Amino acid sequence: xxxxxxxxxxxxxxxxxxxLTNRSSGRMGYALAGAARHEGHEVLLISGPTTxxxxxGVDFIPVETAQQMYDAVRDMLRGxxxxxxxxxxxxxxxxxxxxxxIKKQADTLLLELERTPDILGSMRSVFGFxxxxxxxxxxxxxxxxxxxxxxxxxxxxxxxANDVSKPGIGFDSRENEVVLIYPEHEVHLPQDTxxxxxxxxxxxxxxxxxx
Ligand code: PMT
Numbered sequence: 001x002x003x004x005x006x007x008x009x010x011x012x013x014x015x016x017x018x019x020l021t022n023r024s025s026g027r028m029g030y031a032l033a034g035a036a037r038h039e040g041h042e043v044l045l046i047s048g049p050t051t052x053x054x055x056x057g058v059d060f061i062p063v064e065t066a067q068q069m070y071d072a073v074r075d076m077l078r079g080x081x082x083x084x085x086x087x088x089x090x091x092x093x094x095x096x097x098x099x100x101x102i103k104k105q106a107d108t109l110l111l112e113l114e115r116t117p118d119i120l121g122s123m124r125s126v127f128g129f130x131x132x133x134x135x136x137x138x139x140x141x142x143x144x145x146x147x148x149x150x151x152x153x154x155x156x157x158x159x160x161a162n163d164v165s166k167p168g169i170g171f172d173s174r175e176n177e178v179v180l181i182y183p184e185h186e187v188h189l190p191q192d193t194x195x196x197x198x199x200x201x202x203x204x205x206x207x208x209x210x211x
Pocket of ligand 1: 025137138162164
């Protein structure tokens, strides 16, 4: 099967030296890419900036911004059987990126932000993707309810929900604990290394029946 996996944070520039980002290390997405390759699949990893090595045998497209990730995903969907969108894409970006470094002036500085394109939400409705679609949900409360809402709104086959308020899992940690949310049921994967969690997610992804 052919997998497309997104990973890492995005960086939304404010000026030539500053950007808005988040704490995603890319580990979960890179572990998914490594696990899918280990299981013999063809894998394309599209990632925001991280310090990780690309797993051996995995095709790789580096991006920085949400817009670049959106464009790369849209352009690379041909022949993809399973898309897993694990990246922590910025939801907002500065309306204007200053051409020169913003100088210190007043005591406060107001930034105007606008929504970034919704990659997961565009997969079915804009890109016409018909393969298996797996999204992530990073939540701090009502994890299953919010995850299930995303499953329906974004027309996913499965949502991997993690509680990112729990210490030791989620953003920038070596382990994770997730709930796989399907239309009719849920599967809890207890805390383990991201590599072990990734292998289980790939196993689940490959047995989702084609719609
Ligand atoms: O990178 P690590 O340090 O290993 O951390 C792993 C993780 C916590 C980042 C990962 O497990 C995780 O939860 N990834 C999703 C993070 C996220 O942004 O979740 P969300 O609930 O805001 O987004 C929901 C889904 O929409 C995700 O599939 C996301 O990739 C996607 N999205 C979000 C915004 C946007 N503009 N386009 C998108 O496609």
